[in-house]
Amino acid sequence: MVVEHKELKELLPPLRWCAVTRDQVISNGYRLDTSAYDIDAMEALARVHHNPYGWVYLWSEKGMVKEAYVGGRFKRIYTENKSDIPFFLPSDIESVYPTPSKYISGKTVAPLDDLKVQKGMLLISVSGTIGKTSLVSKKLDKQVFSHDLLRVTFQGPYDLGYVYAYLNTEVGLKLLQSNNYGAVIDHIEPEHLTRLPIPNAPEEVKRSIHEAVVASYDLRDQSNDLIDEAQRLLYEALGLPARMELNPKYYAPDAGFRCFTVKREDLNNRFDASYHIPEVKEILSLIAQNAAEVTTLGDPRVSKEIVLAGVFKRTYVDKNAGAPFLGGRDITLLAPKVEKFLSYAVHKDRINKELKVLENYVLISDRGTIGKVQIVPKHWSGWAVSQNIIKLIPASSDIAGYIYAYLQTPYGEAQIKRETYGAVVDMIDDNSISNVSIPLLKEASVQSRINDLVLEANALRYKAYLKEQEALQQMEAVLKAL
Structure with missing residues (x-):
């Protein structure tokens, strides 16, 4: 097939050049x-x-x-x-x-x-x-x-x-x-x-940019203080130490290596030793002692749906024509420097059904460093997540913050990592997360307070993001001042 010169030119990237002395x-x-x-x-x-x-x-x-x-x-x-x-x-x-x-x-x-x-x-x-x-x-x-x-x-x-x-x-x-x-x-x-x-730049310009950046970090500190307070209340309600100190019971402790036994009825079709470690058994025992009930993340009272996106061939486009696409490394950041944008035209249905996140959804990394947890801030609403992130849609905003607060603790993290499987690449999936236990508190008012503190913290993160963007916009104005 003969390609016209004009068509060929349109397929090629624009020529870029510079002079060097x-x-x-x-x-x-x-x-x-x-x-x-x-x-x-x-x-x-x-x-x-x-x-x-x-x-x-x-x-x-x-x-x-x-x-x-x-x-x-x-x-x-x-x-x-x-x-x-x-x-x-x-x-x-x-x-x-x-x-x-x-x-x-x-x-x-x-x-x-x-x-x-x-x-x-x-x-x-x-x-x-x-x-x-x-x-x-x-x-x-x-x-x-x-x-x-x-x-x-x-x-x-x-x-x-x-x-x-x-x-x-x-x-x-x-x-x-x-x-x-x-x-x-x-x-x-x-x-x-x-x-x-x-x-x-003049001192007044520097001052304005500096104050916006410092304000952003002050808001992050305030947000983190609220999360720390939420977790303190959670530990107090469950009678748990903030530093997880476990004394698991091993079989033949003097053997020189760790070994334990598992009953057949407790296997749950899992034959990997890491799933049955006594530490997790002790965690489940501890959280049950002072909880009103221990249920799972898959309970309809806790989540509407837990979604792991499928693998698919991606079509990336300019940021004005696509949804920002988050990877597993991005979810711990306030303002990820998104470089990939999924085409709305090609992936619209998949974005709406599997990939799109909204404010206060809970995200969990499922590969690489497993078990990173994040609650979606307002400025991520409408963004898309990769198959390296599990999306937990809370049953309501009345429990979203509480879910995040618990999964952020060492007790929640240990249960997530327990679900890891894979011979070459470690991973977890939506079914694994559905089985993770979560305690419901005896005092509904305390659980509600924990939830509200996290949601307030998440709102402060959005304000921190806006302040940082304000500083960056002013800095861009300095660089464009020609």
Whole structure:
């Protein structure tokens, strides 16, 4: 078949090009391959260099950074005991409700005080996915973080929020992730900030952006405080310790390895040992002691439906023609940087039946890191979720927050992970989640209070999102001020 020249041209991507000076080529080791000169990064650099406010290098005599450093490396002694020292990784910093990925023993020989972060710092991931950023909020203050994070303090009173907003724009992130010629780099050191240009906006503009960012993080702290209070009430009502301390009974405890027996009637057609671990049996016994009733997430009084989307061939489109598509890694974030949009035209029926989420739905990651739980905030309403996320539709708004509060506890998490199956790829499914136990409280007023606290916290997350968007819009205006 002969394709007309005009039709062929329409099928090809638009031609992109840029000019590179001889000095740039020489300085870049005489590299002539296009990968050494990223067009988007060079365009971003030009936008900053031609900003009417002028520009400065971020860490320089006239810049904004006071100090930037990474923590020292050390040999870690990890432990399963959650009474030990919480240890946060770069993947934890963007979470709307930050929790430590690991715990390290107090016997660890290392200057841990040097690894603690302080409120008012900016954290930046320096390897892996470069450029994840977070302010050190009240919840993260004085916590121990991995060395793989850049700790940054600032000169002026408004520089913290201003720089945070800049690094969360496409221009700022692109420049952070590239060298002077635009080539993507795999790792950054503190000295990288001495070569990172930033528009030098007037103090009043910086103040407005900074205050919006700080307000966003204050609202996140308020939200997290409400969730902590909801869980405190839950522990109190069930007579459970906040730190899960179990004493499971094993068969032949002196054997030198863990072993236990299971009755035939308790097998539930599951022959994997992880499903029958005594710890879960003890959890179920503990929550039953002070509950009015222990039921399951599949109970119609708890959920209308539990949905796991099927696997399908996806058609992605421009964001104006598609639904934002969330993956399992996105659900812990306040404002996921969505890069994929499902076509409404192609997937309309599937989006409406399986994928679409609404405010206060509960989401559970079912592959990869199993058991991450999130309650859908208002700004995600109408978005779509992948088959890596199970969607629990609460029976009503009167129990949605309570479900989230319970599943966020170690007791709920252990029950979710118990359902894991798979020889190569661990996963859970909608039937597994339907079988997870959940206690209903004796005092309906306490259960209602827990539910209301979580829903109030979720509403504050939406306000925090709006404040951050306000800051980013102002920062975009700075970058477009030509």
